[in-house]
Amino acid sequence: MSKNPRWIVYLLIFIVLLFIPRILSIHDLMLFEYGITFAIVGLGFNLLLGYTGLLSFGHGAYFAAGAYTVAMIGKYFPQAYSLEILIPAALFFSMVLSIIFGFVCVRHTKIFFSILALSLSMLLFALLFKLYHITGGSDGLRVPLPNLFGMSFKGIRRPEFLSGTYYYFLLGMFTVSFLVMKGIVGSPFGKALQAIRDNEVRAELIGIRVRRYRLYAFVISGMFVGLGGALWTFVNGHVTADLSHWVFSGEIVYMTLLGGFGIFEGPIIGAMIFTYLKLYAMGNTQYWMFVIGGTLIVLVLLLPNGVAGAFSTLWSKIKKSD
Amino acid sequence: MLTIDNLKKYFGFVKAVDHVNLEIKEGEIVSIIGTNGAGKTTLVNLISGYIKPDSGRILFLDKDITYASPYVRIKLGVGRSFQLIQLFTNSTVLDNVRIALFSKYGMIRRGLLPADRYSTVTDEAIKILDSFSMSEKKNLTPKGLSEGDLKILDIAIAFALKSKLLLLDEPTSGVATNDKFKVMDSIVKAIKKEGISTLIIEHDMDIVSGYSDRVIVMHEGKIMAEGKPDEVMENKEVKATVFGIVS
Numbered sequence: 413m414s415k416n417p418r419w420i421v422y423l424l425i426f427i428v429l430l431f432i433p434r435i436l437s438i439h440d441l442m443l444f445e446y447g448i449t450f451a452i453v454g455l456g457f458n459l460l461l462g463y464t465g466l467l468s469f470g471h472g473a474y475f476a477a478g479a480y481t482v483a484m485i486g487k488y489f490p491q492a493y494s495l496e497i498l499i500p501a502a503l504f505f506s507m508v509l510s511i512i513f514g515f516v517c518v519r520h521t522k523i524f525f526s527i528l529a530l531s532l533s534m535l536l537f538a539l540l541f542k543l544y545h546i547t548g549g550s551d552g553l554r555v556p557l558p559n560l561f562g563m564s565f566k567g568i569r570r571p572e573f574l575s576g577t578y579y580y581f582l583l584g585m586f587t588v589s590f591l592v593m594k595g596i597v598g599s600p601f602g603k604a605l606q607a608i609r610d611n612e613v614r615a616e617l618i619g620i621r622v623r624r625y626r627l628y629a630f631v632i633s634g635m636f637v638g639l640g641g642a643l644w645t646f647v648n649g650h651v652t653a654d655l656s657h658w659v660f661s662g663e664i665v666y667m668t669l670l671g672g673f674g675i676f677e678g679p680i681i682g683a684m685i686f687t688y689l690k691l692y693a694m695g696n697t698q699y700w701m702f703v704i705g706g707t708l709i710v711l712v713l714l715l716p717n718g719v720a721g722a723f724s725t726l727w728s729k730i731k732k733s734d
Numbered sequence: 735m736l737t738i739d740n741l742k743k744y745f746g747f748v749k750a751v752d753h754v755n756l757e758i759k760e761g762e763i764v765s766i767i768g769t770n771g772a773g774k775t776t777l778v779n780l781i782s783g784y785i786k787p788d789s790g791r792i793l794f795l796d797k798d799i800t801y802a803s804p805y806v807r808i809k810l811g812v813g814r815s816f817q818l819i820q821l822f823t824n825s826t827v828l829d830n831v832r833i834a835l836f837s838k839y840g841m842i843r844r845g846l847l848p849a850d851r852y853s854t855v856t857d858e859a860i861k862i863l864d865s866f867s868m869s870e871k872k873n874l875t876p877k878g879l880s881e882g883d884l885k886i887l888d889i890a891i892a893f894a895l896k897s898k899l900l901l902l903d904e905p906t907s908g909v910a911t912n913d914k915f916k917v918m919d920s921i922v923k924a925i926k927k928e929g930i931s932t933l934i935i936e937h938d939m940d941i942v943s944g945y946s947d948r949v950i951v952m953h954e955g956k957i958m959a960e961g962k963p964d965e966v967m968e969n970k971e972v973k974a975t976v977f978g979i980v981s
């Protein structure tokens with residue numbers, strides 16, 4: 413493992429990440445933390461898209477499941493409002509939701525799968541929107557600062573919380589997610605998913621129960637996205653039903669394509685670029701949708717393997733010319 | 735070992751498999767020959783569970799597998815290769831075989847350790863590739879292989895399932911004419927070493943006659959003749975319809 417130069421790069425990046433709170437202003441740090449939560453989302457989403465070959469237009473639902481788990485526990489069970497409970501709870505509820513929705517979706521593939529995933533997420537959107545006594549409807553719910561192993565952050569302002577303890581908690585969560593996903597995609601299980609992606613017929617006829625393994629991938633994917641959603645709430649401080657709207661799901665798709673779904677690190681890079689791009693474009697132009705549309709066209713035509721794909725092609729060209 | 739009883743599959747008016755009876759014994763190598771459209775591939779599809787019959791029964795090791803899923807059949811020991819190659823296009827040659835082994839051993843649930851850590855599986859995959867003279871190409875993907883090698887890889891995957899009954903659908907189609915016998919040699923050598931019962935589909939009698947214990951001739955969904963290779967070759971009806979020789 414340590415002989416592989418890739419792991420040395422990972423380690424170097426990790427060390428840099430440890431010092432990020434000292435380098436960035438609080439405003440930029442918050443943005444960076446949004447990026448990290450989306451990177452976890454991207455890792456999960458890409459298990460389904462890049463490794464299993466299923467394009468979901470409804471992954472906002474599992475993000476919302478994680479986010480609302482946090483917000484609702486905060487509102488209805490404040491005594492349990494502590495990260496060590498909230499994170500497992502968010503994982504649990506996003507798992508339950510993705511088992512139910514996934515069970516329906518994996519019966520289909522291609523565009524039918526995509527549309528079904530989208531429809532089910534809109535169903536959740538409608539519920540979150542309409543049940544306003546419980547969910548706060550279009551106002552959503554506020555997300556206070558959580559406890560952590562008995563530590564209370566009462567009286568501390570959110571920026572302080574985010575630049576201290578929480579940043580390192582987030583970094584830890586990201587590191588674990590990264591390692592677990594890296595393990596999954598290289599394991600026999602991950603190879604089975606890639607076999608399904610590459611040739612469904614042959615996969616079935618070497619004894620892989622294709623539907624079941626698609627469901628496994630769907631659920632794992634949903635749990636990563638749910639974790640991302642839960643971690644995101646503390647940065648954002650507020651959740652709304654929009655998280656389960658297809659527009660938000662579309663953003664998850666977009667950032668994954670932007671980074672490149674054919675490369676493990678692609679969605680992470682995509683999440684980071686997307687976060688800054690969105691802020692910049694929304695701040696400077698009213699034509700955010702045009703920016704998205706325009707870059708998407710450029711991506712599809714010029715960089716079909718995303719930003720990470722372009723870099724890796726460039727890299728292999730440089731190595732060849734030596 | 736395999737008993738096919740009155741098996742029927744029609745596609746609309748096309749009688750692809752028309753009330754076929756067939757038996758394969760332990761360790762036997764049986765070939766089915768017949769012109770294009772005779773129903774050979776459909777028969778393989780029915781036995782491997784890729785499609786389901788209209789009526790009739792398929793018994794394997796005394797179990798009724800007529801409507802069993804491919805998964806159950808593979809667990810029982812029925813494996814197949816494909817006339818039109820079916821590979822894992824973005825995986826290496828090694829992984830194409832390894833995935834089949836992982837599946838066979840029920841190891842595809844293992845989700846954390848890298849596949850490379852299971853070195854016995856990797857070694858076994860390389861051994862299988864070796865027996866088909868493919869181990870030097872283990873790190874290539876199917877995109878980098880010749881037509882003949884693709885075909886051999888397809889068969890190596892079927893082989894990795896360690897089937898008790900192996901169904902090979904036109905194992906030499908797409909292989910250059912000069913290499914056909916070489917390919918058949920390496921396949922049959924591997925089969926014989928393991929003592930696997932095998933059903934080989936071919937449309938060319940010459941290729942299979944030297945390797946088969948028994949030859950079955952299919953025509954328009956029915957079995958027209960059956961017997962030792964040379965017996966079948968002498969059958970007048972077979973000569974006329976399959977080889978187009980009128981005497």
Ligand SMILES: Nc1ncnc2c1ncn2[C@@H]1O[C@H](COP(=O)(O)OP(=O)(O)O)[C@@H](O)[C@H]1O
Pocket residue numbers: 745748749750768769770771772773774775776777
């Ligand atoms: N899925 C299918 N749908 C409709 N017709 C089919 C299908 N599969 C095979 N057939 C028809 O069944 C007949 C037998 O085909 P096949 O089993 O492929 O023959 P062979 O392998 O002997 O060349 C052919 O007439 C073919 O057109």
Ligand SMILES: [Mg+2]
Pocket residue numbers: 774775776817904
């Ligand atoms: Mg055929």
